[in-house]
Amino acid sequence: MPPISRKRRAPANEESETTISFTQQRNQQRASPDDEDDSVEEEQGNGSGSLNQLSKGLVRYALACEYSRMPIKRQDINQKVLGSHSRAFKHVFAAANAQLVETFGMEMVELPNREKVTVRQKRAAAASESQAKTSNQWVLTNALPPKYRVPEIIAPPRIPTLEVESAYVGLYTLIVALISLSGGSLPENKLERYLKRMNADQSTPVDRTDKLLARMIKEGYIVKIKDSSAGEEIVDYMVGPRGKVEVGDDAIMGFVKTVYGDGAMEDLEQRVERSLGIAERRVPSQTQRAVNGNGEAGPSTQTRRPGRPRRRSRSEQERGEESE
Amino acid sequence: MAYDPDPSPRPDLDDTGAYNNSHRAFLQAFLSHSVLTADEIKPILAAVLSAHEGRPMLEGDITAPDISQYVTAVNSRLSSLDLEIRSTRSQTDRTLIYALVNTTSDPLTQLATTRTPDEISYVKRVLDAMFETNNTRSREIMAVSSVEAANLAKVGRNRQSNANEDGEEASQAKNLSLNEAEKVLQECVEEGWFLRSRAGYYSLAPRALMELRALLKETYNEPPDPEDAEDEGVTRIRDCEGCREIVTVGQRCSDRECGCRLHDHCTQQFFRNQTGERKCPKCKEEWTGNSFVGEKVVTRTRPSGRGSGAGPSRRTDETADLED
Ligand SMILES: [Zn+2]
Ligand SMILES: [Zn+2]
Numbered sequence A: 001m002p003p004i005s006r007k008r009r010a011p012a013n014e015e016s017e018t019t020i021s022f023t024q025q026r027n028q029q030r031a032s033p034d035d036e037d038d039s040v041e042e043e044q045g046n047g048s049g050s051l052n053q054l055s056k057g058l059v060r061y062a063l064a065c066e067y068s069r070m071p072i073k074r075q076d077i078n079q080k081v082l083g084s085h086s087r088a089f090k091h092v093f094a095a096a097n098a099q100l101v102e103t104f105g106m107e108m109v110e111l112p113n114r115e116k117v118t119v120r121q122k123r124a125a126a127a128s129e130s131q132a133k134t135s136n137q138w139v140l141t142n143a144l145p146p147k148y149r150v151p152e153i154i155a156p157p158r159i160p161t162l163e164v165e166s167a168y169v170g171l172y173t174l175i176v177a178l179i180s181l182s183g184g185s186l187p188e189n190k191l192e193r194y195l196k197r198m199n200a201d202q203s204t205p206v207d208r209t210d211k212l213l214a215r216m217i218k219e220g221y222i223v224k225i226k227d228s229s230a231g232e233e234i235v236d237y238m239v240g241p242r243g244k245v246e247v248g249d250d251a252i253m254g255f256v257k258t259v260y261g262d263g264a265m266e267d268l269e270q271r272v273e274r275s276l277g278i279a280e281r282r283v284p285s286q287t288q289r290a291v292n293g294n295g296e297a298g299p300s301t302q303t304r305r306p307g308r309p310r311r312r313s314r315s316e317q318e319r320g321e322e323s324e
Numbered sequence B: 001m002a003y004d005p006d007p008s009p010r011p012d013l014d015d016t017g018a019y020n021n022s023h024r025a026f027l028q029a030f031l032s033h034s035v036l037t038a039d040e041i042k043p044i045l046a047a048v049l050s051a052h053e054g055r056p057m058l059e060g061d062i063t064a065p066d067i068s069q070y071v072t073a074v075n076s077r078l079s080s081l082d083l084e085i086r087s088t089r090s091q092t093d094r095t096l097i098y099a100l101v102n103t104t105s106d107p108l109t110q111l112a113t114t115r116t117p118d119e120i121s122y123v124k125r126v127l128d129a130m131f132e133t134n135n136t137r138s139r140e141i142m143a144v145s146s147v148e149a150a151n152l153a154k155v156g157r158n159r160q161s162n163a164n165e166d167g168e169e170a171s172q173a174k175n176l177s178l179n180e181a182e183k184v185l186q187e188c189v190e191e192g193w194f195l196r197s198r199a200g201y202y203s204l205a206p207r208a209l210m211e212l213r214a215l216l217k218e219t220y221n222e223p224p225d226p227e228d229a230e231d232e233g234v235t236r237i238r239d240c241e242g243c244r245e246i247v248t249v250g251q252r253c254s255d256r257e258c259g260c261r262l263h264d265h266c267t268q269q270f271f272r273n274q275t276g277e278r279k280c281p282k283c284k285e286e287w288t289g290n291s292f293v294g295e296k297v298v299t300r301t302r303p304s305g306r307g308s309g310a311g312p313s314r315r316t317d318e319t320a321d322l323e324d
Helices: A013-018 A025-030 A051-067 A074-104 A119-127 A162-181 A188-197 A209-218 A241-246 A249-260 A268-276 A314-323 B021-032 B038-053 B064-081 B109-114 B117-133 B146-151 B157-165 B178-190 B206-220 B264-271 B317-323
Strands: A106-110 A137-142 A185-187 A222-227 A234-239 B035-037 B083-089 B096-102 B194-196 B201-204 B250-252
Touching: A051 A074, A051 A137, A051 B021, A051 B064, A074 A106, A074 B021, A074 B064, A137 A241, A162 A185, A162 A188, A162 A209, A162 A222, A162 A234, A162 A249, A185 A188, A188 A234, A209 A222, A249 A268, B021 B038, B021 B064, B021 B096, B035 B038, B038 B064, B038 B096, B064 B083, B083 B206, B096 B206, B117 B146, B117 B178, B117 B201, B117 B206, B146 B178, B146 B201, B178 B194, B178 B201, B201 B206, B250 B264
Parallel strands: none
Antiparallel strands: A106 A137, A185 A234, A222 A234, B035 B096, B083 B096, B194 B201
């Protein structure tokens, strides 16, 4: 609920959190831009600027952002949670994430950077030295074992009704799966054909198809790329940052299995893995899938449980060894 | 299997202690559903326990003490975050309802992060209309008709001056368009903050009452001025004489000076053991049962014959004096 205080109450959340009084002035004076890690070191108590209080603020903020599917942005954390303590970011972030995992079984996972796909974007990226290595945006993801991630327990979040929202989850999973299985990029006319085959080219249970795609783009499930460097304009769809984090390879695999049913051919999984490029993504690759700037297999290999090394499944490992 | 659905759990997800993954999953259910009835919790807890114990549990296996035990365990972790799973009963049908609420009087982080200041200011105007304009000594409607809610999209002149009394807020609040206002109301209904009745009246939903219990009283009840012996203060928010929860829908003593309020269901409980004439527990006046709190104040006294077909947009003599 909004602040309805009109009488001598403390000002609204944001103000009160940004005007936290700095309890240890000397930290502020001593800390140089480089030692951003130690400004909260000695403050373990429960004072307003303590690690506990700041971490609590970030946990609450992260929950609120996820509620509305807004990414958790570093800039907003600094402004709305940390205020004058923005130097303590790393400490507070680590503490908040530990608390999110321990209490909620959820963790903040950094969104991958937007891929540079068009010639112009690549040139621009190459030209700018200052290109950030990280996106500085996170989303809250489920860290519990998959057996707990079932619709009987966690319904798709609210808005507008459960049925519509379930349909939305199904549709973005479908489209992200289609793009991934096409090798990471899907021309617009092909997507239109797929949708037409499912009778979803004009409208869906969620919304008109164009509006639906616009929402998926806005929320970062997919990215629309227009490239006219070759003369005529080519429009492609790729998987967006949130799509990579939320719709991982295992979700796509599960989706394909559901579609093919129990009678799926035995090598279905391998075929899907091949389509998803799971094996090839392990090695630095020149393919479009791995253009994440840092030359390593992109964050897409970390789907579902990102933020820590992905445990390779046995057969994946074997296949990897074969190809090496 | 190439596809490993359950890699070994991460070390910080301790699944052996008194607080384990089943509690985390239970809590996640509350993050994804804004409000849950006891009957809705049973299948969820059954699914959580099935996943945790590795053997199927049925909805029927879940008892009320099971639910309380989980709520208590989760709340012990949440209290340091100023969050709590609370329960209350519906004012009208006594359904037991649970929701994850904020326990601080600071505004809901989620609204503060997802709504614009103008939208928050609009919700405040709606609340003021519920608990001040439409909540006078003679008429405790505590609800706002659709027409009134639409009219509040504009920042009224007197509203503005009200807000200026305490300086900071609302003075720069801008009008919302009718569409924007409609959208905010709809979302408040979907998120379990407002109820919309068949006659189109907005009132506070159980979740809002749970979360705002203290805040509403603090905001709308004015304690007597200690300097002025004549001043009795103003009590706009009252508790039920039976269950001690806030009454926004129910019955009141036929004596306007008497502060006794009862929910409809609570009158049955309360008068069950009384023989003969029902008497107000406070002032011993006859309890007629036809002095109402809630939209019935308007809808029950309307010229009969039209039933619910006569919407609130019909400006009867009854509603005319509410809208100054
Ligand atoms: Zn009651
Ligand atoms: Zn009385």
